[in-house]
Amino acid sequence: xxxxxxxxxxxxxxxxxxxxxxxxxxxxxxxxxxxxxxxxxxxxxxxxxxxxxxxxxxxxxxxxxxxxxxxxxxxxxxxxxxxxxxxxxxxxxxxxxxxxxxxxxxxxxxxxxxxxxxxxxxxxxxxxxxxxxxxxxxxxxxxxxxxxxxxxxxxxxxxxxxxxxxxxxxxxxxxxxxxxxxxxxxxxxxxxxxxx
Numbered sequence: 001x002x003x004x005x006x007x008x009x010x011x012x013x014x015x016x017x018x019x020x021x022x023x024x025x026x027x028x029x030x031x032x033x034x035x036x037x038x039x040x041x042x043x044x045x046x047x048x049x050x051x052x053x054x055x056x057x058x059x060x061x062x063x064x065x066x067x068x069x070x071x072x073x074x075x076x077x078x079x080x081x082x083x084x085x086x087x088x089x090x091x092x093x094x095x096x097x098x099x100x101x102x103x104x105x106x107x108x109x110x111x112x113x114x115x116x117x118x119x120x121x122x123x124x125x126x127x128x129x130x131x132x133x134x135x136x137x138x139x140x141x142x143x144x145x146x147x148x149x150x151x152x153x154x155x156x157x158x159x160x161x162x163x164x165x166x167x168x169x170x171x172x173x174x175x176x177x178x179x180x181x182x183x184x185x186x187x188x189x190x191x192x193x194x195x196x
Contacts (some may be wrong), residue, residue, distance in 0.1 A: 016047040025050035025084040025173035043121030044193040051084040055102040058196030068116040070191035075180035082172040117191040159186035
């Protein structure tokens with residue numbers, strides 16, 4: 001069950017023997033995609049690095065267990081998974097759509113209110129950002145003070161859909177997965193156990 005405000009989150013626990021140690025969000029995504037393609041349950045993941053681990057306060061000790069949501073996305077009809085974030089963007093970042101399951105994207109506090117177990121994705125949609133807007137937003141990303149911004153539409157929802165006239169580059173958990181014109185994204189609550 002997704003967490004509610006004020007509820008305790010996380011419990012002492014070790015990675016089970018069938019768990020998979022992942023050094024990054026890309027590794028975690030790959031482990032989930034393997035399980036999905038082999039039609040088996042997601043294994044517990046031990047996160048020693050990455051944006052989801054940082055969001056959960058991980059330091060690589062693998063001592064605390066958390067239930068987390070998994071992001072599912074249809075890219076022009078093809079299903080993919082992600083653990084931390086989806087970024088769709090033009091090369092110059094003038095058009096950007098982000099779906100955050102984690103708070104961090106590298107050194108950027110991009111989803112300051114995002115929680116990995118609330119059954120929601122924090123989404124930010126910006127189209128045709130001016131150079132001045134991009135510079136203002138970028139200068140505030142490290143501290144999470146880039147929001148609210150009049151050029152950025154914020155939404156917290158279990159699912160959403162976005163479309164562009166032309167295909168746009170898509171990155172899942174920091175890795176490129178191709179281009180798409182239509183993105184349908186949703187949170188799959190309590191789909192995964194991680195240990196940090």
